[in-house]
Amino acid sequence: MFIINCPFCGEREQSEFKAGGEAHIVRPKQPTELSDDQWAEYLFMRKNIKGVQLERWNHAHGCRKWFNMVRDTSNDEIKAVYKMGEKPPIE
Amino acid sequence: MTKNLRVKTGKAIDETYRISFKFNGSTYYGFKGDTLSSALLANDIHLVGRSFKYHRPRGIMTSGSEEPNAIVQLHDNSSRTEPNVRATEVEIYEGLEASSQNCWPSVKFDIGGINNFLSPLLPAGFYYKTFMWPASFWEKYEYFIRRSAGLGKSPTEPDPDFYEHKYIHCDVLVIGSGISGIMAAKTAAKNGFKTLLVDEKPNLGGSTIYQNSDYFKINNQTSSSWLEKEINEIKKLKNLEIKTRTSVAAYHGYNFLLARQNLTDHLPIELRKDKTRHKLLKIRAKKVITATGSIERPMIFDNNDRPGILLSSAIKRYADFFGVACGEKNILFTNNDTAYETAISLIQKGINIEAVIDNREEIESKLLYEVEKNNIKIFKGYTVTNTFGYKRINKISIKQLSKDGQKVIGPKIDLPCDCLGVSGGWTPAVHLFTQSGGRLKFREEDQVFIPNIYPSDQLSIGSCNGEFTLDEILINTPKSLKDYLNIKNTEYDNLEVLSSTNKSKRNIWLLPTDKVLGKTKSFVDYQNDATAKDIKLALREGFRSIEHVKRYTTTGMGTDQGKLGNMHALGIISETAGAKMGELGTTTFRPPYTPLTFGTIVGRNVGEYFDIFRKTPIHDWHVKNKAEFENVGQWKRAWYYPKENENMHQAVQRESKAARESAGILDASTLGKIDIQGTDASEFLNRVYTNAWSKLAIGKCRYGLMLNEDGMVYDDGVTTRLGDNHYIMTTTTGGAANVMGKLEDYLQTEWPELDVYLTSVTDHFVTVSVCGPNSKKIVSEVIPDLDFSDENFPHMSFKNTKIGKINCRVMRISFTGEQSYEINVQANYGKSVWEKCMEAGKDYNITPYGTETMHLLRAEKGFIIVGQDTDATMTPIDLQMDWIVSKKKYDFIGKRSLYRSDTIREDRKQLVGLLTDNPDEVLEEGAQIVADINKSPIEMLGHVTSSYYSPNLKKSIALGVVKGGKNMMGQKLIIPMEKKNINVTVADPVFLDKDNERLNA
Structure with a gap:
């Protein structure tokens, strides 16, 4: 079970958090102008990387804030957390 | 008359305290400190169970948690009965009752023993192969297979004991209290680390605590007395907490570990009352030092499973620690020096040794010389080829090994015995290390897997790290600790150590015999009756992956998870398939390390605490009025209110008729309520609902449908505009939390520019819904100050008002198709308002109805229930609800998906x-x-x-x-x-x- 460093609250147990899938998938500003394929790309396609992945997490049983995480999915190492709207702090 | 095999008092035993216990119905005696296995052995009982498949007689094989054979059922026919308990771990107490498992009618005469003679017909994968056809017969086969298989009986009455969960945080967790664990715990605690030391046994000290021989000394004292002083010292340390009878079950990522602390299993039953039986410790440690030791390997030869065959280290422990001789005519069989340590202990205790059989030919060993001095015959370069005796070993055959160890040569020699101690070297107990994600490496010299890459802040020390001799441990442990804990020195830096073990070993995974393999029974997994022959068969049939061979032969799949035999299975596969051990890898060790009871896992979350449930403030009234309840999400909702002998159908028919003909009343408090405020609240609703919201007048209500981005219906409910920038949204009962989460997600991540604030107010309000043709008369009586005329208060509108001094919000909205008013008041006043409505409705036969009637009424009207009439594949168009999808709005959640090629x-x-x-x-x-x-x-x-x-x-x-x-x-x-x-x-x-x-x- 991870210990997650919420950017707003500090280190807490994983059981307080909810995972929200891949990060940095921006909702298109003008969905109506997209083709089916372009919309499907936003809607369905996820990278599901084995290795370093950028993820959304929510401190659901805490401050309820969403934030992003850099996590290595192969060994569960959390390399960094950062706020929504910020750029990933490491490659 | 059973014999008494008690020798000089063992370290653990209090001979002044005699305890009687029952095994298979007969009464025996042991002493305080005995385990069930040591007490049975003292009574000359080896035969304790039957094997799983062939029902072969099996005896006690080990003295610890790795025991595959001696698993017993405790306390038959009581709520405390427990199957699959290792006799080697049960501490005896007055009144203990244990019995053999997996045998009928008795362990001495077991009908299933016929399987042993049918065994040529029961190869690996037998069940898979035989009961496949015809498939429709499986149900019939299953009945018989289940009757003859299965280990033990589960209790049929509720568990009378308490269990608890506890969180523990520490700087350093030390697992295992052998010599290296004690050194680690003392060093950590003395250097300011808040330390926790756990051990699965009731005592500290591991195997060194009974190493009394002059061949192993520390600072000129026997290693046992040196360690005893250390233990006495650490007990005084303030920074150190010690928990015995505590077995670490699982080692997860981020140094999160689960351990079971056993608090009462060693007490007589009458002393257990009102005490917690097991505690599940949830440990979060900054650093973990694993000192879990190692498990002695058996050896794989024909008929290596008879009662009376034990690990040599177990024989030593029974003699030194418990003061019990496992036999009177002992033979030891080894490929390394360990058996000589056992021999020396037995000599010290005056226990007879007939001979030692050693695979090795040339051995320079001080320990061996000591044994030879005592006129004990040592057969060097020999192997055991067969054993005899059905319920107890009585003879072995030995032959000389060829130079390459692949064949036996020379004449056969028969040696009578009643106990055979086997040592095939040691396997580091790396189970917890690998559970944590650690990666192993294979050490060729002595054919062991040892920790290589640590996945978290942890350290393995002692024999679980592949350091098997006293000098290695005492030299390496202080070094490792200094590095790991980042300290300058330890008090163990200059120890004077005498260690006499010769490290040579002649490892042969499957020992040769003069018989063809097909005619042998060389057990690799004792509990599941998997033999070397079975593993070779699996390979011949094309299985290659170790994980596949494991499942096909069931090797390592018993309750002991193959703690003894897994390495041999790997070795045999490696030799047969010509693959390197290191490349083959091991099977996955999964938690728990030793079985946990269900009680330990659930802790206090039993009965009404199993899953939390939510009650509305009117709940007591529903109970008093005999409502049946339905679970909706976490809520208990009144389902229907049966009168006299009504069944559900009759009650629902009556309730729904009353609601349509006069008046019905429903507790709708469970519906989700979200208070939405902010200058962009209307725009926000436009984006989350399919229909338009900007033009909704203050004081009006509107039904809304919410989609997912994929266009599928997610939730629905009525939202009311309370003010310019103020709405109250209702959601379905089950969807409330998810809707709240989804709305917050969009606000925080997609539309942070919107000025909108969300507050969940589900619990703050009670909602009393009165419906039916007479509802208006009833609510008018309850709220006399409010003008309920259709002109002032039409359908789909809202009024802020008061009942006496109580603020209330009344919505005229309907889920039943009847004229209907929903009165919302602060939760504390809910029940009184409900009762007022009941009183006012008396003359109109106001009828409380539950969720079932609500469902019926809305179905008559064709209103959907999200989650019942929809699943995650229904769009509003599929629901024929095109009318609610705004054509004008540029965008809303899910809009684009409504005209994907699939959705049209x-x-x-x-x-x-x-x-x-x-x-x-x-x-x-x-x-x-x-x-x-x-x-x-x-x-x-x-x-x-x-x-x-x-x-x-x-x-x-x-x-x-x-x-x-x-x-x-x-x-x-x-x-x-x-x-x-x-x-x-x-x-x-x-x-x-x-x-x-x-x-x-």
């Missing part, structure tokens, strides 16, 4: 009404809908989602989803049921009051 298909499943040809026939919800019963295979067009008998329409009504249903109005379809086919006609889903006359009346 005409033949999607669409919601329709269904009327049975026979109006009294009620369909089953979930039943399949077809058009052509003769087509093969029959095409399933959809299924029934809601179905009721409507007392108001006096006919059966149903909703269902049907492929292309929108264009099938009036068409005949068939619902095929088990015994008959039911004919239905596709109809409008609104069965009652299509023109909303009742609503607006």
Whole structure:
């Protein structure tokens, strides 16, 4: 079970958090102008990387804030957390 | 008359304290400190169980948690009965009752023993191969297989004991209290680390605590007395907490570990009352030092499973620690020096040793010389080829090994014995290390897997790290600790150590015999009866992956998880397949390390605490009025209120008739309520609902449908505009938390520019819903100050008002199709308002109704229930709710998906009404809908989602989803049921009051 460093609250147990899938998938500003394929790309396609992945997490049983995480999915190492709207702090 | 094999007092035993216990119905005696196995051995009992598949007689093989054979059932026929308990771990107490498992009628005469003679017919994968055909017979086979298999009996009465969970945080967790663990705990605690030391045994000290021989000394004292002083010192350390009888079950990522602390299992039953039996410790440690030691390996030879065959280290422990001789004519069989340590202990205790058989030919060992000095015959370069004796070993055959160790040569020698101690070297107990994600490496010299890459802040020390001799441990442990804890020195830096073990070993995974392999029974996994022959068969049949061989042969899949034999299985596979051990890898060690009881896992979360549930403030009234309850999400909702002898159908028919004919009252407090405020609140609603919100006037209510981005219906509910920038949204009962989360997600991540604030107020309000033609009269009486005229208070509007001094919000909205008022008050006043409504409605036969009637009433009106009439594949268009999808709005969640190529298909499943040809026939919800019963295979067009008998329409009504249903109005379809086919006609889903006359009346 991870210990997650919420950017707003500090280190807490994983059981307080909810995972929200891949990060940095921006909702298109003008969905109506997209083709089916372009919309499907936003809607369905996820990278599901084995290795370093950028993820959304929510401190659901805490401050309820969403934030992003850099996590290595192969060994569960959390390399960094950062706020929504910020750029990933490491490659 | 049983013999007494007690020798000089063992370290653990208090001979002044005699304890009687029962095994298989007979009474025996042991002493305080005995385990069940040491007490049985002292009574000369080896035979304790039967093996799983062949029902071969089996005896005690080890002295610890790795025991594969001596698993017993405790306390037959009581609520405390427990199967699969290792006799080697049970501490005896007055009144203990244990019995053998997996045998009938008795362990001495077991009918299943016939399987042993049928064994040529029971190869690896026998069950898979034999009971496959014909497939339809499986149910019949299963009955017999289950009866003859299975380990032990589960209790049939509730568990009388308490269990608890506890969180522990520490700087350093030390697992294992052998010599290296003690050194680690003391060093950590003395250097300011808050330290926790756990050990699965009741005492500290591991195997060194009974190493009394002059061949192993520390600072000129026997290693046991040196360690004893250390233990006495650490008990005084303030920074150190020690927990014995505590077995670490699982080691997860981020140094999160689960351990079971056993608090009462060693106490007589009458002393356990009101005490916690097991504690599940949830440990979060900054650093973990694993000192779990190692497990002695058996050796794989023909008939290596007879009662009386033990690990040599177990024989030593029984002699030194418990003061018990495992036999009177002992033979030791070894490929390394360990057996000589055992021999020296037995000599010290005056226990007879007939001979030592050693695989090795040339051995320079001080320990061996000491044994030889005592005139004990040592057969060097020999192996055991067979053993004899059914219920107890009585003879072994030995032969000389060829130079390459692949064959036996020379004449056969028979040696009588009653106990055979086996040592095949040691296997580091790396289970917890690998559970944590650690990676192993294979050390060729002595053929062991040892920790290589640590996945978290942890360290392995001692023999679990592959350091098997006293000098290695005492030299390496202080070094490792200094590095790991980042300290300058330890008090162990200059120890003077005498260690006499010769490290040579002659490892042969499968020992040769003069028989062909097919005629041998060389057990690799004792508990699951997997033999070397089975593993070779699996390889011949094409299995290559170690994980596949494991499952096919069931090697390592017993309750002991193959702690003894897994390495041999790997070795045999490696030799047979010509693959390197290091490349083969190991099977995955999974938690728990030793079995946990269900009680430990659930802790206090039993009975009403199993899953938390939510009650509305009116709950007590429902209970008092004999409501039956339904679980909706976490809520307990009143389902129906049976009167006298009514069944559910009768109650629901009465309730729904009353609601339509006069007045009904429903506790709707469980609906989700979200308070929405901010200057962008209207824009926000525009984006999250399919319909338009900007023009909704203050004081008006509107029904909204919420989609997912994929266009599928997610939730629905009525939202009311309370002010310019203030709305209150209602959601479904089950969807409330998810809707709140979804809205927050969009606000925080997609539209942070919107000025909107969300607050969940579900629990803050009680909602009393009064419906029916007389509802207006009733609420007028309850709230006399409010003008309820249709002009002032039309359908879909809202009023802020007061009942006496109580603020309340009244919405005129309806889920039943009847004129209906929802009174919202602060939760504390809920029950009194409900009671006021009941009082005011007396003259109108106001009838409380539950969720079942609510469902029936809304179905009559064709209102959907999200999650019942929809699943995650229904769009609003599929629901024939095109009217609620705004064409004008540029965007809302899910809009783009409503015209994807898939969502515009005409033949999607669409919601329709269904009327049975026979109006009294009620369909089953979930039943399949077809058009052509003769087509093969029959095409399933959809299924029934809601179905009721409507007392108001006096006919059966149903909703269902049907492929292309929108264009099938009036068409005949068939619902095929088990015994008959039911004919239905596709109809409008609104069965009652299509023109909303009742609503607006």
